[in-house]
Amino acid sequence: MSVLERSGRAGRAARRAAESGSGPVAGDAEPQRNPGARNWFGLLGEVLTVGILVTLASVPLVTLPAALAAGVRHMRRFLRAEESTFALAWNDFKAAFVGGIGVAVATAALVLVLLLDIDLANSGALPGGSLIAVVGWVGLAALGVAVFTAAGLWTPQLRWRGALRAVPAAVRSDLPGALYLVATGVFATVVTWQLVPLIVPALGCVVLAVVAIPQRPRRRMADEQR
Incomplete structure (x- = not known):
């Protein structure tokens, strides 16, 4: 193999690593914001996986907020190409469990x-x-909207009380995003009402929406202008 071929392959591998978030970016290039979302099939599989996890964890119903919060944090890690193991999701669920019951x-x-x-x-x-x-x-x-937003804001440090207190400010700062969350909830309700097993992908879509809506391009541009 010639030096040029090896150099070309190394360059292509470096570009793939930079795009996926698994390697450094070259020069002044901006790193990908959500490298885990570049693989559409992988993202679809993760949405379905998260939907299954949230559905199973929500069977007692009172655990639904905790399941959503854990699913959101898991999806966020996946999109950032960070470590997104089931063990981390389980730890988040346990941390969100007690306060989540009161919310539920x-x-x-x-x-x-x-x-x-x-x-x-x-x-x-x-x-x-x-x-x-x-x-x-x-x-x-x-x-x-309040439940979805609180689930998106919840962290083990902020906990449910802090997340709920932050909901009004989050909604005021992004009223169109709140409407998108309403549309997401309506979609999940309608498809589940039509066919109950569709609750699995519906919940996965809810989790993805809670993560993606605050990060949509229009919101990022507005934040940069402020």
């Missing part, structure tokens, strides 16, 4: 109240039922 119970109670209001409004038993129904649906959407 409070969320379930609010969901039941809002669904009851919507049902009563649709029954015609309440005056101004249509307005009450709208308020109920808006409340459900806001609750979903």
